[in-house]
Amino acid sequence: MAYKTVNPYTNEVVKEYPYATQEQIESALSNANDLYNKWKLEVPQSRAKQLHEIADLMRQNSDDLAKTMVTDMGKLLREAKGEVELCAMIADYFADHGAELLKTKKLETIATGDAQVKKHPLGTLLMVEPWNFPYYQIMRVFAPNFMVGNPMLLKHAAITPGSALAFEKIVKDSSAPDASLTNLFLNYDQVSDVIADPRIQGVALTGSERGGRSVAKAAGFNLKKNTMELGGTDSFIVLDDADIDEVTKIAWRARLYNAGQVCTSSKRFIVADNLYDQFVAKLKENFAKGKPGDPMDNQTTLAPMNSEKAKDKLQSQVDEAIEKGATLAYGNEPVDLSGQFFQPTILTDIKPDNPAYSEEMFGPVAQVYKVSSEQEAIDLANDSDLGLGGIVFSGDPKRGEKVASKIETGMVFVNNFMVSLPELPFGGVKNSGYGREMSDLGLNAFVNEQLIVTATKPNMDNLAGGLVATDPE
Numbered sequence: 209m210a211y212k213t214v215n216p217y218t219n220e221v222v223k224e225y226p227y228a229t230q231e232q233i234e235s236a237l238s239n240a241n242d243l244y245n246k247w248k249l250e251v252p253q254s255r256a257k258q259l260h261e262i263a264d265l266m267r268q269n270s271d272d273l274a275k276t277m278v279t280d281m282g283k284l285l286r287e288a289k290g291e292v293e294l295c296a297m298i299a300d301y302f303a304d305h306g307a308e309l310l311k312t313k314k315l316e317t318i319a320t321g322d323a324q325v326k327k328h329p330l331g332t333l334l335m336v337e338p339w340n341f342p343y344y345q346i347m348r349v350f351a352p353n354f355m356v357g358n359p360m361l362l363k364h365a366a367i368t369p370g371s372a373l374a375f376e377k378i379v380k381d382s383s384a385p386d387a388s389l390t391n392l393f394l395n396y397d398q399v400s401d402v403i404a405d406p407r408i409q410g411v412a413l414t415g416s417e418r419g420g421r422s423v424a425k426a427a428g429f430n431l432k433k434n435t436m437e438l439g440g441t442d443s444f445i446v447l448d449d450a451d452i453d454e455v456t457k458i459a460w461r462a463r464l465y466n467a468g469q470v471c472t473s474s475k476r477f478i479v480a481d482n483l484y485d486q487f488v489a490k491l492k493e494n495f496a497k498g499k500p501g502d503p504m505d506n507q508t509t510l511a512p513m514n515s516e517k518a519k520d521k522l523q524s525q526v527d528e529a530i531e532k533g534a535t536l537a538y539g540n541e542p543v544d545l546s547g548q549f550f551q552p553t554i555l556t557d558i559k560p561d562n563p564a565y566s567e568e569m570f571g572p573v574a575q576v577y578k579v580s581s582e583q584e585a586i587d588l589a590n591d592s593d594l595g596l597g598g599i600v601f602s603g604d605p606k607r608g609e610k611v612a613s614k615i616e617t618g619m620v621f622v623n624n625f626m627v628s629l630p631e632l633p634f635g636g637v638k639n640s641g642y643g644r645e646m647s648d649l650g651l652n653a654f655v656n657e658q659l660i661v662t663a664t665k666p667n668m669d670n671l672a673g674g675l676v677a678t679d680p681e
């Protein structure tokens with residue numbers, strides 16, 4: 209069995225699903241292509257009502273949807289409900305603004321005729337998604353592309369099949385056409401085959417660098433447009449004039465939210481030397497407060513990790529970091545529960561030759577670095593192959609903004625927690641990937657921006673310097 213829900217709190221195997229059959233794949237591609245041929249003749253506004261309906265259905269079914277996610281990958285129930293609400297907000301946002309953002313743009317030109325860029329759908333897309341936000345990752349691609357008119361096939365993570373089916377059901381229960389989103393339990397070879405199919409016109413992946421490289425290779429070989437939302441080692445810079453009380457209220461949340469399994473979690477805290485001791489002491493105090501337990505229980509504040517495999521990988525990264533010279537400032541004790549719990553852990557004194565310096569740790573482990581100048585903080589933040597997000601704290605927001613603009617990542621927040629909202633572009637640089645999701649940038653990721661220049665009759669007068677054949681006479 210290929211796709212499997214294993215509850216990471218109880219370790220119970222809840223349900224298993226086989227890989228998709230060739231017939232299922234062919235039927236999904238064919239139905240999606242038929243829908244594309246229908247949608248391309250319609251205006252985006254005609255889909256807004258259906259997208260609002262999907263938002264409403266998500267809100268009405270929030271409890272069940274949230275519980276499905278908790279069973280699949282173990283996040284806290286109240287965080288799961290927050291994720292469902294964010295999905296509904298994203299759907300509402302693109303339903304309200306999609307048509308306006310996709311409207312035809314007129315261009316000023318010396319060419320003969322009226323020039324305009326029209327935005328057409330591209331065709332069917334394949335989205336390949338990870339388990340850490342089982343619905344939100346889908347919705348980031350689904351809502352904008354539904355408005356554009358691109359039908360979608362979903363390949364979700366093998367450990368979150370329940371969430372994949374629940375999202376698909378919401379779409380099918382709405383008045384949106386069934387082929388708007390089809391879930392397929394694909395294996396990696398089937399992913400490559402689907403990408404190669406001429407009916408697929410784009411691929412959106414969120415996941416690891418390794419997964420990204422594989423899928424981008426197949427997309428590149430087949431000349432399919434693609435976006436890659438990959439990992440991060442985001443820094444949280446505390447400048448020497450920062451308000452340490454405000455900083456410490458945010459810092460632990462920025463690391464421990466979703467059991468630390470967030471691409472934009474603050475993974476490297478880079479702290480000015482005058483505030484370092486206070487920062488580490490307060491981080492330890494806050495990390496010690498987590499109450500492990502059943503993620504369905506509202507009293508629990510420390511959720512299990514998503515799987516035994518993920519926990520084992522994090523444990524081996526922490527063990528190696530310590531073996532190679534890092535100081536264990538807090539944590540790394542076993543949690544006395546049978547689920548996949550990892551005690552929040554703080555590592556310091558990590559030198560550049562320690563593998564932990566450059567690896568992404570995808571769980572509740574914070575690295576803290578001491579720096580003696582603003583420039584040292586910037587250099588350390590940029591000394592990474594990844595470039596997703598980041599946070600800068602300063603008593604002077606203008607100074608914080610200046611430092612933020614020197615950080616080589618796709619997103620930086622000054623004096624606050626990073627938030628993801630439909631109107632804000634999301635994405636990274638370097639090995640964190642390329643392209644953006646959400647906002648107008650995400651909406652335009654898979655659009656044919658078609659130039660049309662309309663003249664009433666030919667006029668050669670204004671073509672001097674243009675690429676035209678020389679007059680034979």
Ligand SMILES: NC(=O)c1ccc[n+]([C@@H]2O[C@H](COP(=O)([O-])OP(=O)(O)OC[C@H]3O[C@@H](n4cnc5c(N)ncnc54)[C@H](O)[C@@H]3O)[C@@H](O)[C@H]2O)c1
Pocket residue numbers: 336337338339340363364365366395396399400413414415416417418419420422423436437438439440470471472568570596636640
């Ligand atoms: N930038 C972002 O928006 C973002 C968001 C969430 C997670 N992430 C990153 O995702 C990673 C955690 O997720 P993961 O480890 O499950 O990622 P992963 O790359 O293993 O899996 C993500 C998806 O890609 C599929 N996949 C992986 N390799 C593939 C291959 N060779 N062919 C076809 N499909 C393949 C998986 O089955 C899954 O559906 C972390 O690095 C995290 O930072 C990034």
Ligand SMILES: O=CCCC(=O)O
Pocket residue numbers: 340341469470471472626627628634
């Ligand atoms: O895990 C990555 C997405 C989380 C976010 O939107 O910040």
